[in-house]
Every structure is written in structure tokens, then in C-alpha cells.
Amino acid sequence: MLIAVILSALAMTVIVAIRYLATSGGFALATRAKYPGLYRGLDAQMRREVVWSLASAAIYGVPAGVLAWGWREHGWTRVYSDVHDYPLWYLPVSVLIYLILHDTWFYWTHRWMHRPRPFKLAHALHHASRPPTAWAAMAFHPIEAISGAVAIPLLVLAIPIHVAALGLVLTIMTVMGVTNHMGWEMFPRFMWRGALGDWLITASHHQRHHERYGCNYGLYFRFWDRVCGTDEGLGDFARDHARAARRAGGGADAGGGGRPGRAA
Numbered sequence: 001m002l003i004a005v006i007l008s009a010l011a012m013t014v015i016v017a018i019r020y021l022a023t024s025g026g027f028a029l030a031t032r033a034k035y036p037g038l039y040r041g042l043d044a045q046m047r048r049e050v051v052w053s054l055a056s057a058a059i060y061g062v063p064a065g066v067l068a069w070g071w072r073e074h075g076w077t078r079v080y081s082d083v084h085d086y087p088l089w090y091l092p093v094s095v096l097i098y099l100i101l102h103d104t105w106f107y108w109t110h111r112w113m114h115r116p117r118p119f120k121l122a123h124a125l126h127h128a129s130r131p132p133t134a135w136a137a138m139a140f141h142p143i144e145a146i147s148g149a150v151a152i153p154l155l156v157l158a159i160p161i162h163v164a165a166l167g168l169v170l171t172i173m174t175v176m177g178v179t180n181h182m183g184w185e186m187f188p189r190f191m192w193r194g195a196l197g198d199w200l201i202t203a204s205h206h207q208r209h210h211e212r213y214g215c216n217y218g219l220y221f222r223f224w225d226r227v228c229g230t231d232e233g234l235g236d237f238a239r240d241h242a243r244a245a246r247r248a249g250g251g252a253d254a255g256g257g258g259r260p261g262r263a264a
């Protein structure tokens with residue numbers, strides 16, 4: 001039995017690591033194509049981001065692997081595989097509930113992590129990436145990785161979700177974790193500007209967190225930042241992009257599609 005649990009934990013760690021390498025690698029390649037030179041001179045930082053992210057993969061993978069084993073063997077967790085166990089309308093609702101609760105957990109733990117002691121002890125590592133790259137998605141100190149690793153396992157123990165809906169939640173989590181750090185805005189303008197953009201978090205919003213630190217703590221939604229008065233609008237990629245264009249040989253496209261203005 002112990003062997004099966006260990007194998008499940010190992011397998012999940014490998015899956016999380018490969019998911020990270022594939023997603024971050026893919027968006028790093030896209031960055032190189034769209035903004036050549038944006039990551040130039042950041043090789044040592046990116047190596048550090050990869051090492052810490054792979055360490056986080058183990059911290060995320062072990063509890064997830066143990067739970068996956070318990071689910072298969074003993075029916076732990078509220079994850080269901082027959083889509084008719086709950087009404088169909090519950091599928092999108094469950095995804096939304098998971099995203100809202102995960103966002104809430106992230107906002108408050110992240111905000112706490114910016115208090116002087118936990119910042120110095122743990123969260124400073126994430127902010128050592130200046131500017132962050134697509135590889136920084138899971139670059140967290142182990143203490144911070146543990147606080148992130150318990151969120152989804154606690155949710156699957158408490159709130160029913162179809163296995164495919166859970167897959168969608170994990171995909172959104174992974175893609176947003178990477179794209180929020182990659183240094184440019186890939187989403188269409190309506191997602192980060194205007195009525196919808198007022199409530200959604202994309203790269204422009206998290207960019208400002210990495211510029212100013214004491215604001216924009218959320219993960220998916222701007223709800224808590226707005227309610228608590230910590231929302232300081234969108235960051236600005238123009239300077240980084242202009243520098244990248246100069247480094248790449250004087251390309252004319254300094255800002256490109258997705259340069260947010262100041263909205264603070």
C-alpha cells in the first residue's frame with residue numbers, strides 16, 4: 001500500500017513538472033517570437049525560476065498524488081466521474097466556485113506574505129524575478145509553495161466537481177500562472193479593459209504587482225483587491241518592450257498588441 005501511495009505521489013510530481021515545463025516553455029517560445037530580446041540578459045534569473053518551480057512541482061505533486069490514490073482506492077474526495085451525478089448546470093457553476101474560492105485563498109495568503117517577516121522569509125524569492133518571465137509561474141519558496149499546494153486538495157475534499165471540470169480549473173490555473181508573468185498581454189483587449197477587464201486579472205494587472213509590490217494581490221479576479229482598496233490598476237509593458245526592441249536590433253514595434261495604458 002505504501003509503495004502505491006509513494007508511486008502515486010511520484011507520478012503526480014512528474015506530471016506537474018512536465019505540465020510546468022511544457023506550458024512555460026511554450027509561452028517562452030511565443031514570447032521569443034513576438035518580442036525578441038524581451039528575456040535577453042535574464043538567463044541566470046530564468047535558471048533560478050526553473051529550479052524553484054521544479055521544487056514547487058514536488059510540493060504540489062505529493063499531496064495531489066496521495067489524494068489521487070485515496071480517490072481511486074477509497075473514494076476520498078468529492079471528485080465524480082459520471083457527469084449525471086449532479087445536474088449539468090452544476091458543471092460551469094462548480095468551475096466558478098473553485099476559481100472564486102481559490103482566488104480568495106490566494107488573495108489573503110498572498111497579502112499576508114507581503115507582511116515584512118513572511119516576505120523576507122519566503123515571498124521575496126518570487127519577487128527576485130525582475131522582471132518575471134514565463135518561467136516564474138511556480139518560482140516560490142517552499143513555505144509559499146506549501147500554502148499554494150493545500151488549496152485545491154482542500155477544495156476537492158469539500159466541494160463536488162466533475163473530473164473534467166477539475167481538469168479545466170487546473171488548466172486555467174496553469175495558463176494564468178504562466179501568462180500573468182510572461183511580460184506581455186496575450187488576451188484580447190476586452191478581457192483586461194472595460195467592464196469585464198475591471199473584474200478579471202491578466203498579465204497587465206499582475207505586472208503592476210511586480211512593479212509596486214503593495215497592491216494587486218489577486219489571482220483570477222479583481223474582486224478582493226477592489227473591495228479591500230488594494231487595486232492600483234494596470235501595469236505598463238511599454239518600457240520593457242522598447243528596451244527589448246532596441247536590443248533585438250531596433251525593431252519598430254515597441255509596444256505591440258496589448259500595451260495597456262495607465263489606469264490606476
Ligand SMILES: [Zn+2]
Pocket residue numbers: 126132181206210
Ligand atoms: Zn507574481
Ligand SMILES: [Zn+2]
Pocket residue numbers: 110114123126127209213
Ligand atoms: Zn507578491
